Every structure is written in structure tokens, then in C-alpha cells.
Amino acid sequence: MPHHPAEPEPAHRRARPLHWLATAAAVAAVIAVAGIVQPATGAPAATPPGNTTPAGEDPRTTAPDARAATYPLDCKGSPRAVxxxxxxxxxxxGRPETVAAVRCEAGSGTPPHALYVLTRGQDPAAGPRVVATLLDTAQRRTALDLTVRDGTVTATLLGYSSTEVPRCCPDEKRFAKWHWSDGKFRQELTDSAARSV
Structure with a gap:
């Protein structure tokens, strides 16, 4: 039987070091370019004063910024805190509102909260405005666990049973809900008491 020399292996099946080096360089170049063109993930640029809607956002679908509002809360020179x-x-x-828990910053004790409802005006450049007060500081309550779900505002309200109770240590807890009904916000408490604001 005649002896035939082995046929040469096709070039694409032979792995040469130079071939692998070129492939690795090409892959590295693609990864480097992808890293350059990816969008930035840092903090967005600061919003100019007076304009509380970042560029490109629709003010009709963006909730008001609670920290950009002016509140009717007299802190006697102390700063207000949201x-x-x-x-x-x-x-x-169809437009979102914001509910903000606001109180005066004091050096000691637990200042009471006020709860305000904020909305946007017709002018997108104007700051948010207060349209309702759900809880006034005169009620001497601390508001916690503030949520909005299905058009209802809920919060846990801590308070004091008498003036003898130290202001650091509330001894009453109530769960409150507010919802919009007949042109006003109506409050419901766990003890079934209710009032309109």
C-alpha cells in the first residue's frame, strides 16, 4: 500500500501564539472602548435655585422636593428640619404630591412635628407650595413611619398623656391615616376619632 504523507492541518485549526495574542489585544480594546462610552453613575448636577425639577423631567409626574419648600412653621430663629x-x-x-414631616431643630428635648402636603404650582420654576396641614405642632406629636399608599397618608404619632410626662419620653402611640374626601383631608385615628383638616 503506498504511503501518503499526512495532509497539512488547515490553518484555522492550528493555534499559534501570535494568533492568540492578536485576539486578546482585540478583546481588550473592545472592553476599553465600552468602559469609555458607558454613562456616568455619579451624583447628578445640583439643581439651580428655584428650579426643583431636574432637566428632562416632567414636573407633572415628579413629586415636589420637601427640602425646597417654605413652611409656615415658627421656630423662633432655630432652623427647620424635614x-x-x-x-x-x-x-x-394624576400628579404626585409630597407629604413632609417638619419640626424645629432644638438643642434638647423632642420638638413636635407638623405634617404638610406640598404640590407644584403652574410655574415649573417655582418652588413647591404648602396646600394643607395634616398635623400641627400644637398637637405635640412626633410623627414616624410616614408613608403614602393608594392615596392614603399613614403615620405613627407619639405623644404625651399629660404635661407631667417628660418631653423626651412619649407615653402614647396612635396610628393615623389621612385621605382626600369631598375636597378636604380627613383624619382617622386608631381610637376611631376623626376630624377634617
Whole structure:
């Protein structure tokens, strides 16, 4: 039987070091270019004063910024603090409102909260405005766990049974809900008491 020399292996099946080096370089170049063109993930640029809607956002679908509002809360020279906020469409008009828990910053004790409802005006450049007060500081309550769900505002309210109770240590707890009904916000408490604001 005649002896035939082995046929040469096709070039694409032979792995040469130079071939692998070229492939690795090409892959590295693609990864480097992808890293350059990826969008930035850092913090967005600061919003100019007076304009509380970042560029490109629709003010009709963006909730008001609780920290950009001016509140009717007299702190006698002390700064005001927004401790919690929640967002949602409260009156069914398709535009989100913001509920903000605000109190005065004091050096000691536990200053009471006020709960305000904020909305946007017709001018997108204008700051948010207060349209309702759900809880006034005169009620001497601390508001926690503020949420908005399905058009209802909920919060846990801590308070004091008498003036003898130290202001650091509330001894009463109530769960409160507010919802928009017949042109006003109506409050419901766990003890079934209710009032309109």
C-alpha cells in the first residue's frame, strides 16, 4: 500500500501564539472602548435655585422636593428640619404630591412635628407650595413611619398623656391615616376619632 504523507492541518485549526495574542489585544480594546462610552453613575448636577425639577423631567409626574419648600412653621430663629417625606397622588388628579414631616431643630428635648402636603404650582420654576396641614405642632406629636399608599397618608404619632410626662419620653402611640374626601383631608385615628383638616 503506498504511503501518503499526512495532509497539512488547515490553518484555522492550528493555534499559534501570535494568533492568540492578536485576539486578546482585540478583546481588550473592545472592553476599553465600552468602559469609555458607558454613562456616568455619579451624583447628578445640583439643581439651580428655584428650579426643583431636574432637566428632562416632567414636573407633572415628579413629586415636589420637601427640602425646597417654605413652611409656615415658627421656630423662633432655630432652623427647620424635614425628618421624613413620602410621595403619591393624594387627590386623584394624576400628579404626585409630597407629604413632609417638619419640626424645629432644638438643642434638647423632642420638638413636635407638623405634617404638610406640598404640590407644584403652574410655574415649573417655582418652588413647591404648602396646600394643607395634616398635623400641627400644637398637637405635640412626633410623627414616624410616614408613608403614602393608594392615596392614603399613614403615620405613627407619639405623644404625651399629660404635661407631667417628660418631653423626651412619649407615653402614647396612635396610628393615623389621612385621605382626600369631598375636597378636604380627613383624619382617622386608631381610637376611631376623626376630624377634617
Amino acid at each position: 425628618t421624613e417625606s413620602a410621595h403619591g397622588d393624594l387627590d386623584g388628579d
